[in-house]
Amino acid sequence: DELAAIGAGSYRAVLADRRLAHLREVLRASVGDSVGVGVEGGELGRATIVALDEQTATLELRLGEPPPPALDVTLVLALPRPPTLRKVLQQATALGVKRFVLFRAERVEKSYFSSHGLHAHALAEDLRLGLEQARDTIVPTVEIHPEHFGRFVRERLPALSEGGTPLVAHPGATTPCPRAPIGPATLIVGPEGGFIPAEVAMLMQVAQAIDLGPRILRVETAVVALLARLAP
Ligand code: SAM
Structure with missing residues (x-):
């Protein structure tokens, strides 16, 4: 409920109520x-209880390296599709993505939105695997947008990019993917079957298209290639 650093890698946590x-x-x-x-079902470390009464418990926790x-x-x-989603969540979390936003496009099967992989505990498991791999502890957020693509692009995308222009990975774009450091970025990656022309037209009005080279990559490979270029 409250967490304070008390030294390198050491924290004091105060728990109340449900915990x-x-x-x-x-x-x-x-x-x-x-x-x-x-966090979210994944163990980060061991904590020792240093005080406990009816109102609060105080724990000291060592997390090792920050x-x-x-x-x-x-x-x-x-x-x-669900197996690809799992790979992307794990790998992109390990590479340090802060926020995932999952949206619907014409070539996204509707059934994917009801898949087991989108249940909170399945998402938490994939994020945990990615965090553990990278010895990270900060859980990315995941937003799910099953609404129509046009509505998502008009109503949610501008706020996600906070005034900056989002980048959309689009094979054949004339601008190559930038290299680090680029500051905060919003990266859009298309469906396994690609965007339909009407979606491309809509995205071109609000995002900067970037290319990852002459090879058409699978979604999970494109994500890793993008993030690897942007990592410091
Ligand atoms: N036939 C689809 C097309 O031409 O768009 C292929 C889609 S690809 C399997 C899935 C997504 O990965 C694309 O929508 C794009 O966002 C990204 N991608 C894959 N290869 C890329 C490349 N060489 N440059 C930029 N983006 C790429």
């Missing part, structure tokens, strides 16, 4: 006990 009740009533923990601490810096990147991705 305190879990410690006292479910774990039946007492001062001196060591408990696992995690987390590596995140890439200030929002990845805006046409929702791919």
Whole structure:
């Protein structure tokens, strides 16, 4: 509920309410006990309970090295089929993406939006795997936009790019993908079957098209290629 740094890699956490009740009533923990601490189901490290009463519990927690810096990147991705989504979430999280935005396009199967991979616990598991790989602890956010593409582009995309121009990976674009450092960026990656011409036309009005070279890459490869170019 409250977390304060008390030294390199050491934190003091104060828990109340639901988490305190879990410690006292479910774990039946007492001062001196060591408990696992995690985010969204993934364990980050062990914490020792240093004080415990009816209002709060105070824990001291060592996380080892501070987390590596995140890439200030929002990845805006046409929702791919579930196994591809898993790869993208894990790999892009390991590379440091801060926010995922999953949207619908003409060549995105509607059924993907009801897939198991979009349930909160499945998403959390993929993010955790990516974080653990990179020894990171800061969980990216995931937004899901099943509304029509046109509405998403008009109503949500401008706010996601916070005044900057989003970049859309588009094979054959005349501008090559920029290299780091580029500051905060919003990157759009299309569906496995590509955007339809009407979608391309709409995106060209609001985003800068960038090319990743003459090879057409799978979605998961395009994401890694993009992020690798933008990583410091
Ligand atoms: N036939 C589709 C087309 O031509 O757009 C291929 C789509 S590709 C499998 C999926 C997505 O990856 C694309 O929409 C694009 O965002 C990205 N992508 C793949 N290769 C790329 C490249 N060489 N340059 C830029 N983006 C690429």
